[in-house]
Amino acid sequence: MTSRRTFLGSAAALLAVVATHDGMRAFASAAESATEGASTPLRTWLQIGEDGMVTFFTGKVEIGMGVITGLTQIVADELDVPLSHVRAVTGDTALTPDQGGVGGSTSTELGAFPLRNAAAEARRVLLEAAAARLRVPADRLVVTDGVVRDRTNPSASVPYGALVAALANAPPLHASGENFAQNVTGAAKPKAPADYRYVGKPVARIDVAPKAYGTFRYVVDVRVPGMLHGRVVRPPAAGARLLGVDEAPLRAFGDARLVRIGDFLGVVASREWDAVRGARALEPRWSAGPRSFPAQSALPDAMWAAPVSSQDKVVARGDLAAGFAGADVVEARYAWPFQAHAMMGPGCAVADVAHDGTARVWTGGQKPFALREGIADLLGVPLEKVRVTFVEDAGSYGRGGFDDTAADAVLLSRAVGKPVRVQAMRSDTTQWGPKAPAIVAHLRGAVRDGAIAALDLTVRSFNGGEISSHPDSAGNFIGGQLAGHPNDKPRVEYAAYGRNSATYRIPALHAVAELIPPLVANGSPLRTTHLRDPEGPGTTFVIESFVDELAAKAGADPLAFRIAHLDDARQAGVLRAVATASQWRSGRSAAKRQTGLARGRGVAFATRGKTVVATVAEVAVDTASGAVRVTRLVCAHDCGFIVNPRSLRGTIEANLMQSMSRALYEEVKFDESTVTSRDWASYPVVRTPDVPDSVEVVLIEHGADVPSYGAGEPSSRPTAAAIANAIYDATGARVRRAPLTPENVLAALHGA
Amino acid sequence: MSDTARSVRLEVDESSRTVEGIDPATPLLYVLRDDLGLPNPRFGCGLAQCGACTVQLDGTPVRSCVLPVAAAEGKRVTTLAGLGTPERPHRVQAEFVDEQAMQCGYCVSGWIMTGAALVDHEPHPSPARIREACAGLVCRCGSQLAMLRAIERAAEKPA
Numbered sequence: 001m002t003s004r005r006t007f008l009g010s011a012a013a014l015l016a017v018v019a020t021h022d023g024m025r026a027f028a029s030a031a032e033s034a035t036e037g038a039s040t041p042l043r044t045w046l047q048i049g050e051d052g053m054v055t056f057f058t059g060k061v062e063i064g065m066g067v068i069t070g071l072t073q074i075v076a077d078e079l080d081v082p083l084s085h086v087r088a089v090t091g092d093t094a095l096t097p098d099q100g101g102v103g104g105s106t107s108t109e110l111g112a113f114p115l116r117n118a119a120a121e122a123r124r125v126l127l128e129a130a131a132a133r134l135r136v137p138a139d140r141l142v143v144t145d146g147v148v149r150d151r152t153n154p155s156a157s158v159p160y161g162a163l164v165a166a167l168a169n170a171p172p173l174h175a176s177g178e179n180f181a182q183n184v185t186g187a188a189k190p191k192a193p194a195d196y197r198y199v200g201k202p203v204a205r206i207d208v209a210p211k212a213y214g215t216f217r218y219v220v221d222v223r224v225p226g227m228l229h230g231r232v233v234r235p236p237a238a239g240a241r242l243l244g245v246d247e248a249p250l251r252a253f254g255d256a257r258l259v260r261i262g263d264f265l266g267v268v269a270s271r272e273w274d275a276v277r278g279a280r281a282l283e284p285r286w287s288a289g290p291r292s293f294p295a296q297s298a299l300p301d302a303m304w305a306a307p308v309s310s311q312d313k314v315v316a317r318g319d320l321a322a323g324f325a326g327a328d329v330v331e332a333r334y335a336w337p338f339q340a341h342a343m344m345g346p347g348c349a350v351a352d353v354a355h356d357g358t359a360r361v362w363t364g365g366q367k368p369f370a371l372r373e374g375i376a377d378l379l380g381v382p383l384e385k386v387r388v389t390f391v392e393d394a395g396s397y398g399r400g401g402f403d404d405t406a407a408d409a410v411l412l413s414r415a416v417g418k419p420v421r422v423q424a425m426r427s428d429t430t431q432w433g434p435k436a437p438a439i440v441a442h443l444r445g446a447v448r449d450g451a452i453a454a455l456d457l458t459v460r461s462f463n464g465g466e467i468s469s470h471p472d473s474a475g476n477f478i479g480g481q482l483a484g485h486p487n488d489k490p491r492v493e494y495a496a497y498g499r500n501s502a503t504y505r506i507p508a509l510h511a512v513a514e515l516i517p518p519l520v521a522n523g524s525p526l527r528t529t530h531l532r533d534p535e536g537p538g539t540t541f542v543i544e545s546f547v548d549e550l551a552a553k554a555g556a557d558p559l560a561f562r563i564a565h566l567d568d569a570r571q572a573g574v575l576r577a578v579a580t581a582s583q584w585r586s587g588r589s590a591a592k593r594q595t596g597l598a599r600g601r602g603v604a605f606a607t608r609g610k611t612v613v614a615t616v617a618e619v620a621v622d623t624a625s626g627a628v629r630v631t632r633l634v635c636a637h638d639c640g641f642i643v644n645p646r647s648l649r650g651t652i653e654a655n656l657m658q659s660m661s662r663a664l665y666e667e668v669k670f671d672e673s674t675v676t677s678r679d680w681a682s683y684p685v686v687r688t689p690d691v692p693d694s695v696e697v698v699l700i701e702h703g704a705d706v707p708s709y710g711a712g713e714p715s716s717r718p719t720a721a722a723i724a725n726a727i728y729d730a731t732g733a734r735v736r737r738a739p740l741t742p743e744n745v746l747a748a749l750h751g752a
Numbered sequence: 753m754s755d756t757a758r759s760v761r762l763e764v765d766e767s768s769r770t771v772e773g774i775d776p777a778t779p780l781l782y783v784l785r786d787d788l789g790l791p792n793p794r795f796g797c798g799l800a801q802c803g804a805c806t807v808q809l810d811g812t813p814v815r816s817c818v819l820p821v822a823a824a825e826g827k828r829v830t831t832l833a834g835l836g837t838p839e840r841p842h843r844v845q846a847e848f849v850d851e852q853a854m855q856c857g858y859c860v861s862g863w864i865m866t867g868a869a870l871v872d873h874e875p876h877p878s879p880a881r882i883r884e885a886c887a888g889l890v891c892r893c894g895s896q897l898a899m900l901r902a903i904e905r906a907a908e909k910p911a
Contacts, residue, residue: 063856064854064855064856064857064893065855204849204852205852207857208848208849208852208853208854208857209838209849211854211857211860212845212848212849212853212854212857212860212864213832213833213836213837213838213841213845214792214831214832214833214834214835214861215833216857217791218791218794218858220791220794220795221785221791229786271782271786272782272785272786273775273778273779273782276782276798342892343892344796344802344804344856344858344859344890344891344892344893345794345795345796345804345858346795346796346797348795392856393856393858394856394858394859394892395855395856395858395892395893423795425798426796426797426798426799426801646852647852650852650853650854650855650895650898651855653894653895653897653898654855654893654894654895654898655894656894657891657894657895657896657897658892658893658894659894660894661894679797679799679801680797680799680801680802680890681799681801685890685892686894686896687887687888687889687890688882688883688884688886688887688889688896688900689883689884689887691883691896691897691900695897
């Protein structure tokens with residue numbers, strides 16, 4: 001990976017390389033290639049230098065799960081070159097295709113197609129040129145490590161580097177689809193999986209060694225000449241207005257100066273520490289705000305009492321009345337809290353806004369093309385004036401706030417006329433970042449003859465898209481809202497069981513999803529958006545806990561009960577695999593120990609797209625304190641064809657820990673006027689003492705018969721319900737309110 | 753520039769560096785990153801709660817986001833890049849690579865510098881001891897399992 005290491009060698013080199021690409025890439029913006037039915041040049045996706053080095057261009061970006069390594073494997077295989085000869089240019093609005101950025105666990109499932117096809121086409125064109133050069137038929141040629149040879153006369157050879165002129169005349173690719181589904185095709189057919197050398201193998205991620213040895217550079221390390229440091233000062237309350245602020249306290253801190261745009265407030269200074277201290281020293285006068293947040297403990301009640309702003313009948317099949325007639329009925333309400341992305345790095349961006357509005361932005365946000373639209377809107381300039389370059393930040397898990405930091409940097413840079421780097425402070429993201437919506441659910445289920453006869457479900461939540469995952473408008477940013485741009489482009493997004501996971505065979509199933517309005521429309525730290533697997537962990541907690549309740553009502557083993565309600569062989573297979581790997585103790589959950597340390601096991605199941613996951617949790621519950629310790633997790637995972645089992649295992653393990661953290665500890669706290677979770681003390685997450693004694697991941701493969709499906713998020717789905725079901729197995733208490741804190745467990749124990 | 757500004761001399765990653773005109777109360781983190789161009793300690797919380805800014809001071813892991821630069825004078829400062837290289841890795845770094853023990857990796861200064869200090873000071877810490885030593889660290893992606901495995905494997909190896 002020499003080239004990669006050189007690329008990442010220093011912040012200066014990083015910028016130099018960006019400049020080099022500017023010169024190298026003398027063609028129209030690749031974003032134009034997205035047009036349906038159009039043609040697009042091969043070089044939009046892939047270029048090969050005379051040194052044989054392959055550069056591929058993708059709108060996909062690395063957010064810590066090894067996606068770019070996977071794409072590198074795919075390109076290397078199609079071209080028959082070593083991994084070390086392939087490098088990626090990712091997520092730059094001036095250099096790469098759009099592809100919708102990353103999201104929805106689709107980067108490998110969908111994002112790989114255009115690169116695979118482009119690489120295969122490049123190989124075809126190069127072989128054609130080699131055939132002419134060597135004067136042999138193309139079908140006699142073989143390629144090894146980027147060198148083309150005559151199979152019958154190995155001394156006749158030519159390296160790719162000597163053939164690259166042919167790529168300039170390559171026929172254009174046919175373009176189709178848009179966003180995540182953007183694709184291109186050429187005349188070449190990609191390789192058969194049996195011929196893969198790298199794909200499907202446990203290849204080391206290209207970024208891990210540089211990160212372990214400290215040579216990797218993140219967006220926080222980007223420096224540009226003349227750059228100043230900025231910090232923002234957020235309001236003390238949702239919806240509070242800035243009444244006044246005195247710049248005098250800044251005089252103690254070098255050249256620190258104030259930027260005020262409406263209710264947006266920031267400090268800019270040459271020295272970073274001066275910006276930090278200056279922002280802290282300000283004593284702005286704010287209005288109180290509407291004080292319209294409910295009491296924390298009453299949030300579910302407040303959500304049920306709220307007006308419904310829109311409704312979606314997600315599933316309506318079968319006759320509910322007939323299903324419930326004469327059946328055993330179970331009825332319950334569940335609640336899932338607001339949760340925070342709380343990224344490890346709270347967010348950083350560098351923006352350089354010129355006087356004419358031309359802007360460059362370096363960001364770790366995972367949708368650079370959408371961000372360009374939002375920044376152009378914020379600046380009121382045409383799209384062409386804005387260039388956004390992705391540089392890896394900490395893992396983002398969705399719409400966590402990196403885009404907000406980019407907008408902050410843009411506002412500050414425009415105000416001071418110099419490049420500004422904004423490093424968000426911890427509270428800027430934990431307290432003020434967008435949140436995953438709280439969810440409540442009401443369920444009625446009917447059990448007859450040992451099976452689910454009917455399920456009537458209402459899931460009510462705040463809008464999963466109030467802050468759209470596409471940061472494409474000025475009001476999408478918290479800084480934009482404070483600067484006077486209302487959030488006028490929310491997307492309607494429900495937390496709905498059934499959109500892609502109503503998998504159980506239930507004769508009568510009615511699922512309704514409802515949205516309620518935001519508590520404060522603009523300038524709120526409780527604005528809601530995507531957090532890893534947007535609705536998945538919450539709705540899976542609800543439905544998979546309730547299915548467990550129905551299994552208990554039926555007197556059935558909860559794992560066998562699930563299998564009995566599935567028709568799909570891959571789905572049942574995942575449950576069987578997790579049963580075997582966990583040495584599942586069959587039988588109904590009936591331990592019902594209410595004193596001392598109670599132990600139990602639980603299972604939960606989920607699909608996401610065509611990926612299938614089942615997780616078994618084993619817990620020990622201190623019935624005196626309500627404290628839960630997860631002692632073991634076993635996860636069986638089927639995402640079809642596995643591109644890189646090594647990085648997949650790492651991603652699943654990490655999903656299990658993050659989702660366990662969300663299940664056990666994570667709840668955004670608030671008072672009547674603002675979020676009070678500000679840092680790692682007030683928003684606790686998993687720590688090493690909480691890590692289970694044993695975690696096992698079972699990867700289920702079907703060879704190349706089943707294509708690759710997404711794996712970035714699905715294994716975050718079943719964890720909470722598996723743990724809650726294990727608590728029930730241990731104690732007989734059903735914890736219907738997440739997170740599964742001692743307080744909520746004790747309440748369930750005492751109510752049980 | 754405040755009245756207290758002065759020059760500060762640091763021994764970092766085996767070289768001697770001087771920074772002029774700096775408030776000695778400035779956290780070491782900003783001096784390393786902004787003045788010396790040593791970016792591996794990274795800002796995570798500014799509150800000593802997460803460990804992303806960890807460096808070693810005379811071999812002991814410290815949170816550079818809250819440590820005044822003056823407190824590092826006369827001591828040996830080691831950042832992740834100074835701990836080892838691919839050619840001469842610290843064994844904890846080598847095991848992190850072998851285990852592929854990270855997702856985004858933003859937190860690794862905390863885990864590797866803490867793990868390295870532990871195995872350097874205690875010959876063969878038990879898995880329980882390693883968990884205890886790392887209890888003050890955050891990994892938001894959830895790579896704790898792999899990182900603990902990596903440190904456990906390093907702990908089994910000769911120093």
